[in-house]
Amino acid sequence: MRRITRITTVGIASAALALSATACGKSSTDSGASPSSDAKVTKAAIAYDIGGRGDQSFNDAAYAGLKKAEDELGVKGAEAEPSEGEGDADKVQRLTALARAGNNPVIGVGFAYAPAIEKVAKAYPKTTFGLIDDTSKTGPNIANLVFNEEQGSYLAGVAAAKTSKTGTVGFIGGVEVPLIKKFEAGFAQGVKDTNPKAKVLVQYLTQPPNFDGFSKPDLGKAAAEGQIANGADVIYAAAGLAGSGAIEAAATADKWAIGVDSDQYNQAGLASYKDHILTSVTKDVSDSVFNVIKSVQDGKPQSGEIRYGLATDGVGLADSNPAYKKMTEVTAAVAKAKQDIIDGKITVKTAP
Numbered sequence: 001m002r003r004i005t006r007i008t009t010v011g012i013a014s015a016a017l018a019l020s021a022t023a024c025g026k027s028s029t030d031s032g033a034s035p036s037s038d039a040k041v042t043k044a045a046i047a048y049d050i051g052g053r054g055d056q057s058f059n060d061a062a063y064a065g066l067k068k069a070e071d072e073l074g075v076k077g078a079e080a081e082p083s084e085g086e087g088d089a090d091k092v093q094r095l096t097a098l099a100r101a102g103n104n105p106v107i108g109v110g111f112a113y114a115p116a117i118e119k120v121a122k123a124y125p126k127t128t129f130g131l132i133d134d135t136s137k138t139g140p141n142i143a144n145l146v147f148n149e150e151q152g153s154y155l156a157g158v159a160a161a162k163t164s165k166t167g168t169v170g171f172i173g174g175v176e177v178p179l180i181k182k183f184e185a186g187f188a189q190g191v192k193d194t195n196p197k198a199k200v201l202v203q204y205l206t207q208p209p210n211f212d213g214f215s216k217p218d219l220g221k222a223a224a225e226g227q228i229a230n231g232a233d234v235i236y237a238a239a240g241l242a243g244s245g246a247i248e249a250a251a252t253a254d255k256w257a258i259g260v261d262s263d264q265y266n267q268a269g270l271a272s273y274k275d276h277i278l279t280s281v282t283k284d285v286s287d288s289v290f291n292v293i294k295s296v297q298d299g300k301p302q303s304g305e306i307r308y309g310l311a312t313d314g315v316g317l318a319d320s321n322p323a324y325k326k327m328t329e330v331t332a333a334v335a336k337a338k339q340d341i342i343d344g345k346i347t348v349k350t351a352p
Helices: 012-022 035-039 059-071 088-100 111-123 148-163 178-193 219-229 240-252 268-276 285-297 328-342
Strands: 007-009 042-045 076-081 107-108 129-132 142-147 168-175 199-206 232-240 255-259 277-283 304-308 315-316
Touching: 035 304, 042 059, 042 088, 042 199, 042 285, 059 255, 059 285, 076 240, 088 107, 088 111, 088 304, 107 111, 107 285, 111 129, 111 142, 129 285, 142 285, 148 168, 148 178, 148 232, 148 277, 148 315, 168 178, 168 219, 168 240, 178 199, 178 232, 199 219, 219 232, 219 240, 232 240, 232 277, 240 255, 240 268, 255 268, 255 328, 268 277, 285 304, 315 328
Parallel strands: 007 076, 042 076, 042 107, 107 129, 129 142, 142 304, 168 199, 168 232, 232 255, 255 277
Antiparallel strands: 277 315
């Protein structure tokens, strides 16, 4: 049976109480379990990034890894949602409560958890903390799970340039932070290397400390509509939940959208627009979560930088859309670019 407990965090005090009481994932059917049998089962937790579970993208990919661990490893999982406008203190309290409840590992989904994980990891040295998308904070019990997003984005740029009929494509970033600039850099380079005359429209939805650009679909939709009005016929959004708005706008205008993080062609919440999702830049967030959980269960917890790149299929370009598979000239160009990156013939930029 599924044992994942999902907690919505609404404040520091309530988070501590709720998570301490329920984060271990126990249901009424678990109450009779003996301490010895319970101790053999890893309890793992993930704390979601802005947008939470249901974003059809980044957070959902992390959840898929936790669910896989539950199904294949017998893990008891706990989930914790962010609260709107929260600060580092909220994240510290959330992670502390998850660790105190006996979850190991505890995984922070997204770079925003870096300061909190640095602090809480020191207080719980026997607990492994997974930190996705950040290497700025390290420690003996911190596993930095990072990706070569620029490489997958380069392939998206090749596909966009080969597919575009207008010679104008769009990039939408959720929030202008270094991580999302990697997506922009790779995409723009892929476009220009394929068609030097192509035009890349770039727009960021918000600037830090405002992170609404990762959570509000209406912002992504408006930005995509603006780019389409300016001639773009392929839109690539790296914007979390806000990216679903960009996909909607592209589909409504009968243009192409490129998804991100998850294979968005296969996301149930985007089924109405799937025929217009050309491809998606994927990050194997799911396996990164599963792997760190398994490492703890195996008694060999991961730590330090664990990088997922194109050579190991840690990032890539999805081909779920049958229409994309039929574009043999496009897929051949993408395949060549992928091999050239792996072989070191192409070095992809990490900043525009």
